[in-house]
Amino acid sequence: MVSQRANSLAASETLKITALAKEMKRAGKQVISLSAGEPDFKTPDYICEAAIQAIRDGHHGYTMNTGTPELREAIASKLKRDNALDYTPEQIIVSNGAKQSVGFTLLATVNNGDEVIIPAPYWVSYPEMVKLAEGIPVIVKTSFEHQYKLTPEQLESAITDKTRALILCSPSNPTGSCYTADELKALAAVLLKHPNIYVISDEIYEYIVFDDEHVSIGQAEPAIMPQLLLINGFSKGFAMTGWRLGYLAGPSDVVKAVSKIQSQETSAPCTISQMAGEAAYRGSLDAVNAMRDSFKKRRDFVVDALNAIPGVACFRPGGAFYVFPEISAYLGTKTPDGQTITTSTELVMYLLENFGIATVPGDAFGEPGGIRLSYAIAMEDLQKAVVQLKEGLLSLQK
Numbered sequence: 040m041v042s043q044r045a046n047s048l049a050a051s052e053t054l055k056i057t058a059l060a061k062e063m064k065r066a067g068k069q070v071i072s073l074s075a076g077e078p079d080f081k082t083p084d085y086i087c088e089a090a091i092q093a094i095r096d097g098h099h100g101y102t103m104n105t106g107t108p109e110l111r112e113a114i115a116s117k118l119k120r121d122n123a124l125d126y127t128p129e130q131i132i133v134s135n136g137a138k139q140s141v142g143f144t145l146l147a148t149v150n151n152g153d154e155v156i157i158p159a160p161y162w163v164s165y166p167e168m169v170k171l172a173e174g175i176p177v178i179v180k181t182s183f184e185h186q187y188k189l190t191p192e193q194l195e196s197a198i199t200d201k202t203r204a205l206i207l208c209s210p211s212n213p214t215g216s217c218y219t220a221d222e223l224k225a226l227a228a229v230l231l232k233h234p235n236i237y238v239i240s241d242e243i244y245e246y247i248v249f250d251d252e253h254v255s256i257g258q259a260e261p262a263i264m265p266q267l268l269l270i271n272g273f274s275k276g277f278a279m280t281g282w283r284l285g286y287l288a289g290p291s292d293v294v295k296a297v298s299k300i301q302s303q304e305t306s307a308p309c310t311i312s313q314m315a316g317e318a319a320y321r322g323s324l325d326a327v328n329a330m331r332d333s334f335k336k337r338r339d340f341v342v343d344a345l346n347a348i349p350g351v352a353c354f355r356p357g358g359a360f361y362v363f364p365e366i367s368a369y370l371g372t373k374t375p376d377g378q379t380i381t382t383s384t385e386l387v388m389y390l391l392e393n394f395g396i397a398t399v400p401g402d403a404f405g406e407p408g409g410i411r412l413s414y415a416i417a418m419e420d421l422q423k424a425v426v427q428l429k430e431g432l433l434s435l436q437k
């Protein structure tokens with residue numbers, strides 16, 4: 040007997056694919072996985088050393104619920120250094136990852152029946168987290184032509200009396216798109232007319248940006264600061280997914296409310312991870328930039344390779360380690376044994392079962408016309424993967 044709350048959550052569509060991919064690998068089949076949501080690098084040494092030192096120095100106890108003052112100071116300095124944003128350590132609460140910060144921020148700001156605007160394609164957890172907070176996810180479809188970015192007009196027309204927040208993710212999972220300063224300023228202009236609406240800005244892929252500088256909406260439009268709930272963390276840029284470390288920076292009343300929830304649910308994250316995070320932000324970003332450069336080479340390769348496949352269109356995304364090619368030309372086609380492929384989920388299953396390529400269907404992200412490929416894998420695997428992907432798609436008949 041489980042609660043209605045648990046029952047109301049969608050089971051992850053990606054799990055089915057992941058489980059099948061694992062089963063196939065166990066059965067000795069060759070599978071190349073393009074579904075990973077994490078860097079394929081190890082955490083840089085200087086960060087690991089700081090953690091080892093923390094263990095040796097006996098930092099084995101709990102920290103303050105909001106995180107160590109030293110880490111929160113390091114985060115405040117980072118927000119100043121990288122984003123030109125002014126936060127005091129009291130306006131920052133450290134968590135077990137950006138995911139927890141998004142979830143607790145929603146719990147702290149959303150009342151029963153409040154609406155939260157989520158541009159699609161979206162990161163799978165956002166709508167489910169909004170539902171857990173008893174809010175209503177308002178999904179706004181964006182267009183391929185606009186690199187799946189929300190326009191001010193779309194935002195304006197989605198706002199109602201019940202709107203509590205907008206969730207923005209730049210660079211985006213699943214599309215890799217990055218909002219420019221001008222685009223963020225234009226969205227902020229709409230939000231400024233509605234001071235009761237928060238913008239939850241998930242900037243977890245900040246350090247994986249290839250062509251332009253990452254811009255936070257608070258930097259593009261400083262007047263938005265009282266409405267900005269900035270979420271970030273260490274998982275992606277520093278290849279620290281397993282360390283579980285993220286944070287929220289925002290107005291004190293929201294940070295205090297999140298702190299109350301966190302104190303009853305989880306307390307602060309692992310002390311060793313916090314000391315590692317401090318080293319990450321105090322140290323040089325050379326290792327981070329080297330990983331970014333490696334991702335950039337793979338992005339360029341994969342975008343060119345995808346665009347060379349008939350019926351596939353892929354823009355060159357500015358960040359993260361995902362591409363989200365448009366594949367709707369392959370929906371409605373037939374497999375060699377006469378099955379019709381009607382959805383991106385069916386397409387992804389077909390590619391996995393017959394061509395050993397694991398991707399994630401756009402259906403999971405609220406955009407049925409695409410599929411998500413993660414290029415956080417070795418270049419030689421990526422090269423093989425696109426050959427098999429092409430073969431798989433071309434085996435389908437109109």
Ligand SMILES: Cc1ncc(COP(=O)(O)O)c(C=O)c1O
Nearest residue numbers: 076136137138162212272274285
């Ligand atoms: C957009 C987005 N936000 C947050 C997270 C979670 O980050 P963390 O590992 O810090 O919880 C992810 C991880 O996949 C993500 O893609």
